[in-house]
Amino acid sequence: MSRSKVIDRHHVSLTEAYADLRQAYKSSQTSRFQRRRPGANVIGTTGDYHLGSERDYFFVTELCRDLERNDTVISQGLRRLVANVVQEGFTLDPNTGDEILDRDLKDNWDGWAADPDQVSTSQELDWPAVEKLMMYQTAVDGDITLLPTSRGQLEVMESHRLRTPRTTKNIVHGVLLDQHRKRLEYWFTKEQIDPLRPSSALRVGDMQRVPVRDSKGHRQVFHLYNPKRWTQTRGVSILQPVVDVIGMLGDVEFAKLVQQQAVSAWCILRERELEFVVNRQTPTPNNNFSLPDTLDGTLSGIAAGMEVTAAPGEKITGFSPNVPNQSFFEHAGHLLNIIAINMDQPVAVFMLDPSKTNFSGWRGAVDQARLAWQWWQQWYANRLHRPTYVWKLRQWIAGDAIYRAASERSDVKIFQHGWHRPKWPYIEPMKDVQSDLLRDRNGQTSKRRLHAERGHEWSEIAREIVEDNSLAIRMAKQEATAINKAFPDDFPVHWREILSLPTPDGTQINLMAEAANEPSDAERNGEAQGGNRK
Numbered sequence: 001m002s003r004s005k006v007i008d009r010h011h012v013s014l015t016e017a018y019a020d021l022r023q024a025y026k027s028s029q030t031s032r033f034q035r036r037r038p039g040a041n042v043i044g045t046t047g048d049y050h051l052g053s054e055r056d057y058f059f060v061t062e063l064c065r066d067l068e069r070n071d072t073v074i075s076q077g078l079r080r081l082v083a084n085v086v087q088e089g090f091t092l093d094p095n096t097g098d099e100i101l102d103r104d105l106k107d108n109w110d111g112w113a114a115d116p117d118q119v120s121t122s123q124e125l126d127w128p129a130v131e132k133l134m135m136y137q138t139a140v141d142g143d144i145t146l147l148p149t150s151r152g153q154l155e156v157m158e159s160h161r162l163r164t165p166r167t168t169k170n171i172v173h174g175v176l177l178d179q180h181r182k183r184l185e186y187w188f189t190k191e192q193i194d195p196l197r198p199s200s201a202l203r204v205g206d207m208q209r210v211p212v213r214d215s216k217g218h219r220q221v222f223h224l225y226n227p228k229r230w231t232q233t234r235g236v237s238i239l240q241p242v243v244d245v246i247g248m249l250g251d252v253e254f255a256k257l258v259q260q261q262a263v264s265a266w267c268i269l270r271e272r273e274l275e276f277v278v279n280r281q282t283p284t285p286n287n288n289f290s291l292p293d294t295l296d297g298t299l300s301g302i303a304a305g306m307e308v309t310a311a312p313g314e315k316i317t318g319f320s321p322n323v324p325n326q327s328f329f330e331h332a333g334h335l336l337n338i339i340a341i342n343m344d345q346p347v348a349v350f351m352l353d354p355s356k357t358n359f360s361g362w363r364g365a366v367d368q369a370r371l372a373w374q375w376w377q378q379w380y381a382n383r384l385h386r387p388t389y390v391w392k393l394r395q396w397i398a399g400d401a402i403y404r405a406a407s408e409r410s411d412v413k414i415f416q417h418g419w420h421r422p423k424w425p426y427i428e429p430m431k432d433v434q435s436d437l438l439r440d441r442n443g444q445t446s447k448r449r450l451h452a453e454r455g456h457e458w459s460e461i462a463r464e465i466v467e468d469n470s471l472a473i474r475m476a477k478q479e480a481t482a483i484n485k486a487f488p489d490d491f492p493v494h495w496r497e498i499l500s501l502p503t504p505d506g507t508q509i510n511l512m513a514e515a516a517n518e519p520s521d522a523e524r525n526g527e528a529q530g531g532n533r534k
Contacts, residue, residue, distance in 0.1 A: 047232030
């Protein structure tokens with residue numbers, strides 16, 4: 001609604017008139033469009049202030065866990081996020097400067113990662129399972145912590161175990177900070193503590209205190225969390241902004257189910273005269289259904305194709321409600337869109353249903369979502385993969401004389417490595433293959449990196465290619481020798497005639513002129529020849 005003001009030019013100065021037109025930040029003023037928000041403090045606060053008390057923080061965590069367990073679509077959307085970010089897992093690429101050492105480190109990592117007995121203290125999860133579960137639980141809870149042990153295994157500390165006991169120390173939601181917000185210790189509840197015991201009853205002696213770094217300065221607490229502010233110590237679930245929306249969607253779906261039940265129901269309306277008397281003399285045939293004298297509840301024995309009969313002088317009418325709601329799917333789709341974008345994915349991916357869009361819409365939405373998934377991958381590699389590998393490598397150096405000697409060499413950077421994050425195939429596979437071929441032929445990437453993007457190891461693929469081709473060539477040569485021996489007077493048969501190895505397929509590229517009036521190559525050549533003739 002616009003406002004207008006009548007200005008009396010004899011009583012209002014020009015300065016006063018322009019004062020009403022001055023632009024300013026109106027969001028600082030409460031109005032009917034801007035409600036007063038309880039979490040907005042007028043003096044300014046840190047990120048930890050908005051996490052609330054420990055009771056409020058863990059209530060939100062448990063609420064999001066409940067939504068993940070019981071909601072009809074949330075767990076499916078979380079699985080889609082993890083599936084796109086983690087896929088088949090991240091690929092380690094040691095880059096120490098020594099190729100033999102790189103291969104040996106890669107083999108050691110692969111052997112450790114594939115053995116659940118070595119990876120987790122529960123001895124139930126191998127490294128690929130840890131990759132997926134840590135990402136999934138961080139998205140739901142907001143954060144999770146891993147403790148590397150001296151036995152070479154990872155101990156998982158779920159977010160509710162990171163607590164604050166009754167103490168005067170500067171502990172924020174289970175993390176001891178100094179005056180510069182540097183993390184000093186993590187305080188975890190012990191496993192034997194009663195889960196129903198309130199946090200206010202916790203004592204310092206009940207806690208397991210783990211320093212962030214050991215005596216040599218090496219990090220020994222891997223805290224996976226995604227802060228939104230510099231002064232935020234703990235993470236928040238990605239479901240927290242849409243908790244109310246998820247509840248609304250559940251209510252809408254429940255109301256629709258009740259409506260569908262009402263639409264599917266039917267009833268009988270009975271009309272009788274004032275002095276009606278029931279008089280049934282003849283029995284009812286088997287395929288008929290005779291109404292009782294009174295209808296005060298449900299009817300039993302009704303089946304499809306049943307003919308309902310009434311008493312003489314009685315009129316009955318069937319009734320089935322018809323209450324269609326045309327706006328249900330539109331409104332439910334809007335709520336699903338809000339939930340999906342908070343999980344960094346298009347609603348078509350979230351619901352595994354691209355029927356509401358065309359190919360261009362699907363491709364554009366997925367391309368934008370991949371930007372967020374790439375950010376998640378970079379964050380995940382820095383928070384989980386890099387510190388875990390460095391910790392394992394330190395253990396190998398301490399227990400292996402060869403690694404220890406390699407770490408002391410000046411030409412070897414023992415800790416230098418990278419993680420190849422999984423990529424996504426193009427929506428049109430043939431174009432994806434052509435793109436990879438062009439990058440390979442034009443030297444825009446190496447075969448190692450190209451295959452790592454697809455979740456493959458080039459050294460393994462190259463070895464398999466050589467072994468397979470070698471086997472085929474040996475068999476072809478043996479067969480050619482046998483044929484030539486059996487027919488010595490005929491033309492000798494070459495082994496290549498027996499084995500026809502496929503040649504690499506290429507791709508054809510057409511470079512189009514950007515401007516419509518730009519001359520073609522043929523026209524340029526003609527002009528050049530004409531110029532030479534002149």
